[in-house]
Amino acid sequence: MKDAYKPINAIKEIFNYRELLISLISKTLNARYKGSFLGFLWTFINPIMQLIIYTLVFKYIFKVPEDNYAMFLFVALLPWTSFLSAVNGSLDSIIGSSSLVKKIYFPRLILPLSISLTFIIDYLYCIPILFIVMLAAKMKITLWLLLFPVILLIQFIYQTGLCFIFSSINVKFRDVRQIVIVATMAWLYLTPVLYKIEMIPDKYSFFGNIVNPRLWLGILNPMTGIINSYRDVFYYGSSPDFLFLGISCAAAVITLFIGYITFNYFERTFAEDL
Numbered sequence: 001m002k003d004a005y006k007p008i009n010a011i012k013e014i015f016n017y018r019e020l021l022i023s024l025i026s027k028t029l030n031a032r033y034k035g036s037f038l039g040f041l042w043t044f045i046n047p048i049m050q051l052i053i054y055t056l057v058f059k060y061i062f063k064v065p066e067d068n069y070a071m072f073l074f075v076a077l078l079p080w081t082s083f084l085s086a087v088n089g090s091l092d093s094i095i096g097s098s099s100l101v102k103k104i105y106f107p108r109l110i111l112p113l114s115i116s117l118t119f120i121i122d123y124l125y126c127i128p129i130l131f132i133v134m135l136a137a138k139m140k141i142t143l144w145l146l147l148f149p150v151i152l153l154i155q156f157i158y159q160t161g162l163c164f165i166f167s168s169i170n171v172k173f174r175d176v177r178q179i180v181i182v183a184t185m186a187w188l189y190l191t192p193v194l195y196k197i198e199m200i201p202d203k204y205s206f207f208g209n210i211v212n213p214r215l216w217l218g219i220l221n222p223m224t225g226i227i228n229s230y231r232d233v234f235y236y237g238s239s240p241d242f243l244f245l246g247i248s249c250a251a252a253v254i255t256l257f258i259g260y261i262t263f264n265y266f267e268r269t270f271a272e273d274l
Helices: 007-016 018-035 039-060 069-090 094-103 110-136 142-173 176-192 213-220 223-236 242-267
Strands: none
Touching: 007 018, 018 110, 039 069, 069 110, 069 142, 069 176, 069 223, 094 213, 110 142, 110 242, 142 176, 142 223, 142 242, 213 223, 213 242
16 A cells, blocks of 8 residues: 555644645635524524424324423434534535645545534534523433543544545546435434334344344444434433444444545546546
8 A cells, every 4th residue: 555545644644734624614614604694503593493393293293202302302413413414515525626626735635524524513513502401401411421522523433434435436426416415315214313213113123133123223324323322421311322332433433444445546536527
């Protein structure tokens, strides 16, 4: 492997270009809120609107058995919205910066990375408001919340890997954008955001009862462990399921590595494809 493709060198390059990374994050945040009266509050308002709709549908129509369904949903919907926005937002991160890519040298990884970081920051904006709502709802706040940075880091690693993959492939095959957008719509229903994972019936087990459906969902969908962990520490005030979280952590690291390799492969033809 050439030195240029070693992950440690990529990290060093990104660090050397950290001012550009910060500038891109700042530019993206400013562009999102430019000309908006409510500014960054839209980061909070959008999930609130989704919360109202999903609560009406799933609590009162489908009768999801959860007393405080609004809070049950809210603590999962905020990180899910952040994750989805990062993945979809990264699709055009290379294409949208084609003039920059063609004219000057800089580590191209910075482009999707800046999108991933932007939406992590967006999510962090919501945390103080989330705490206020939790206090108003008289929810218990426990020391398990200290694991929040760990869960957030796993989400960041996972979504950054996906951002690397989709942003680079989309330069070569522009249909990827439409496919990903449609797939992420379905992804919501394959992730226990709107419902409890315990609601998945045991009849969907693999190999008899050896692999229960909740476990294989966690293996196939790393966001399962991440969303469940957010809900455990925020809503239930309990420890996360470390098996699920461990599976998500391993998947996140593997995804980041695959994303790095994929990005390097497609980066060689960026100038031709843009």
